[in-house]
Amino acid sequence: MTKPNLGTYGVFGHYSMWQRLSPQQLQEIEALGYGAIWAGGSPAADLSWVESLLEPTTHVKVATGIVNIWTAEPGPVAESFHRIEKAYPGRFLLGIGVGHPEAHASYQKPYRALTDYLDQLDEHGVAPERRVVAALGPRVLRLSAQRAAGAHPYLTTPEHTAQARELIGPDALLAPEHKVVLTTDAENARAVGRKALDIYLNLTNYLNSWKRLGFTDEDVARPGSDRLVDAVVAHGTVEDVASRLKQHLDAGADHVPVQVLTGPDKLVGVLTELAGPLGLK
Template sequence: MDETRKIDLGAVGAWRHADTEPELAVALERLGYGTLWLGNVTDPDLTVVERLLDATETLVLATGIVNIWSNPADRVARSYRRIAERHPDRFLLGVGAGHPEATKQFVRPYQALNDYLDVLDEGGVPVARRALAALGPRVLRLAGDRTAAAHPYLVTPDHTREAREILGAGPILAPEQKVVLETDPVRVRTIGDATLGFYLNLTNYLGNLRRLGFDDTDFADGGSDRLFDALILHGEAARVAEGVRAHQKAGADHVALQLLHPADTDPLPGYRALAEALELGGAGAGAGF
């Protein structure tokens, strides 16, 4: 185990919520996705990460994110060490400050992030195995200075381009990208709006979107078409693949795809179609498993 070497996330990953079942993780691995990102991990013991690593063989697990306010850093560090010893080079610990609307302790987040990273240092979590949720220039620079990777969320290729300029050539840049695999405009908006509307009430995301050139007219009534099209790739898999490549051309090392779909539907066919369009080359691509 060489914890100073840059972790290999692969070119494309899947972003899912922390209740992801092992069967889906195995399927994503077979399709050729390099990393499974788990959003909103609330257990500082990180048992969900360990469970999914136990079920897979090569897939990297990344947290996107562990919230610094609700997960004590010393406990998270112990969890990291336990998991890393069992699954060397397959776990990237992503942490972040979240958003102020969700956390009453949300004060001086930049200093809090630095303090949290100090405790991870003391707890033996190597720089090369941790990532930071980052949107604005200051936190992007912090990600480059004190972690291996920046993980921007709800961003565009323009943000990716700016983030790469700030980070320079070394750190991993791994933006999240939302996807709706539908061609009917009404279904696209229905599926996408169910997720997008939540973020249009959060000041950190609105501030970042304003930096990218959007304004209050784009945030009203669930989001303008211009905003929706910029933040959610939609259409057939081949068209979505073009949007993924736009991030890569802008400087992303890795793109984490969050496939949006109705709650009562299976996401696997969509991830299979995306794997084929992106030519991920996994053993399960095109297979009916």
């Protein structure tokens, strides 16, 4: 299976944020050398906003991070995939995942539900190499390499990236997201990071993932220890942040979606500052 070519770094943001950016801003992000736009959240199956990101750009990819299998039926998602693929061949990557048990009353046997969903994507002609799976634990990481192009871990560390690469082998895509606050004020950066992390500190899949990485109950208890926040939210100078992001590549990542914790009005400015140290310019 051929890995999707997403470039070395991408940009992650909620799908609603991407709709607030102008065509010019999207073009600027593409021109900076970021290879993919990752749209987080749990968008509806029609994915009606994807074309608005692809139309003003020429080669940047768009990936979902993620379509939630509990809220978006595979048939309509596949129809959306084929619609987008017909208009913009090769530029859309379908990311799917199981979400959180706390958020869905019907959340039962998530691994079986995920494999069933992948089976239905197969039936609807969405090729494995055109999809990725949100994966944290070993079982789903292995599945991502067997049934998709690879894995899109979220809120992890370079240590997790190294472990994931061992599990999925050299041929699967590994695209771990990492958060960024571009400031040398550590306390301010941690405050911003804690605000972004707060919801995840009550979600068992993330808590379990962090504990597998060696974080303690005290680390992952609200509001999150400095150790945890510093591990999953890069901050400092542009060189400090770039160095942290590059650690994922050194650990085996193919591509790192960068989530800048700022508003859309400041996003392009931060990405511009980072582009040089990341080797994109």
